[in-house]
Amino acid sequence: MATRTIGDARFNHGAQYFTARSDAFRDEVNAWVEAGLVRKWTGRVVRIARQQIESCDDGRELYVGVGGMSAVPKHLVKGLDYHSGKTIARAERGNSLWSLFDDRGRLFGQAESLVLAMPAPQAIALLGEADDVARRLEDVEMDPTWALMITRATPQQIPFDAAHIEHDAVAWMMRSVEGENSWVVHATHAWSRKNLTRDPRSAAYALLAYVSDATGLDFARSGAVQAHRWRFAIPTEARPFEPPVVVDSERRLALCGDWCVRGRVESAYQSGVAAADAIARVTLSD
Numbered sequence: 001m002a003t004r005t006i007g008d009a010r011f012n013h014g015a016q017y018f019t020a021r022s023d024a025f026r027d028e029v030n031a032w033v034e035a036g037l038v039r040k041w042t043g044r045v046v047r048i049a050r051q052q053i054e055s056c057d058d059g060r061e062l063y064v065g066v067g068g069m070s071a072v073p074k075h076l077v078k079g080l081d082y083h084s085g086k087t088i089a090r091a092e093r094g095n096s097l098w099s100l101f102d103d104r105g106r107l108f109g110q111a112e113s114l115v116l117a118m119p120a121p122q123a124i125a126l127l128g129e130a131d132d133v134a135r136r137l138e139d140v141e142m143d144p145t146w147a148l149m150i151t152r153a154t155p156q157q158i159p160f161d162a163a164h165i166e167h168d169a170v171a172w173m174m175r176s177v178e179g180e181n182s183w184v185v186h187a188t189h190a191w192s193r194k195n196l197t198r199d200p201r202s203a204a205y206a207l208l209a210y211v212s213d214a215t216g217l218d219f220a221r222s223g224a225v226q227a228h229r230w231r232f233a234i235p236t237e238a239r240p241f242e243p244p245v246v247v248d249s250e251r252r253l254a255l256c257g258d259w260c261v262r263g264r265v266e267s268a269y270q271s272g273v274a275a276a277d278a279i280a281r282v283t284l285s286d
């Protein structure tokens, strides 16, 4: 749930909206709406195939963060001792404590319990491939997504706010903020995989040309463009772990993330709640 600013334009370049299907998550989202963190999004969604634009309202309620999707995680970490912008390279369990080491090998911190809330391949990298729990995640695959951000798009009047696109290179686009002409475009997983190591600038201009090709609208002379590579964007398959968390009670370790269910904000939430439950149970049983 990331938000980035380019000039005066704001982009949700990861998840651009989310849905709430289960009663428990709907209750949580209603509380977020009341707190002014999220709101319903009511733009026009279309489907585009061979440059033909058709309406496609499937009746789902879509939610967006107020002031950007990052409003939600920012709210969730309030009151916690929270550090960002720090890469942890290794997690090791000693006799009774976990130790975290940063990417320069320095001890970052120690704790009795550890929750890794991140894509499965990144959790494996922290624990080491030989770790018993890491081995349970070996076959969780994640698809990459290149995201393109476009400011001041050249087509002045675009007759939709979001589009599902049938095209080899681009799959989805959505206005970054209602009423503004800035867009986030997601590449298809196939194109993203094939172009995974491409330089972001070259990926941005390639995708800009593909958006014009896919929609029949001319984006070539838009303002600034930037591309972001999500290396582990979405779990390749829905793979419900039941409950949606991987736990090692003896070492007080829980691994969670959307990949325990499927690639949705709601799945990440459900998995996070299951991880919190698991750690609370281990802690209380001592």
Ligand SMILES: Cc1cc2nc3c(=O)[nH]c(=O)nc-3n(C[C@H](O)[C@H](O)[C@H](O)COP(=O)(O)OP(=O)(O)OC[C@H]3O[C@@H](n4cnc5c(N)ncnc54)[C@H](O)[C@@H]3O)c2cc1C
Binding pocket: 001, 013, 014, 015, 016, 017, 018, 019, 086, 087, 088, 089, 117, 118, 119, 122, 126, 145, 147, 186, 230, 232, 233, 234, 256, 257, 258, 259, 262, 263, 264, 265, 266, 267, 268
């Ligand atoms: C392009 C894209 C489009 C999406 N569209 C939608 C959508 O339309 N609807 C929807 O519901 N969901 C969508 N999602 C999915 C949604 O964003 C995810 O389901 C959700 O963010 C997963 O949350 P998570 O906590 O499991 O993992 P993440 O959001 O991936 O968070 C993991 C965190 O761990 C950090 N981290 C990883 N390794 C380390 C390390 N070694 N040291 C320190 N920090 C580390 C990362 O920086 C990151 O902040 C989309 C995702 C992407 C990428």
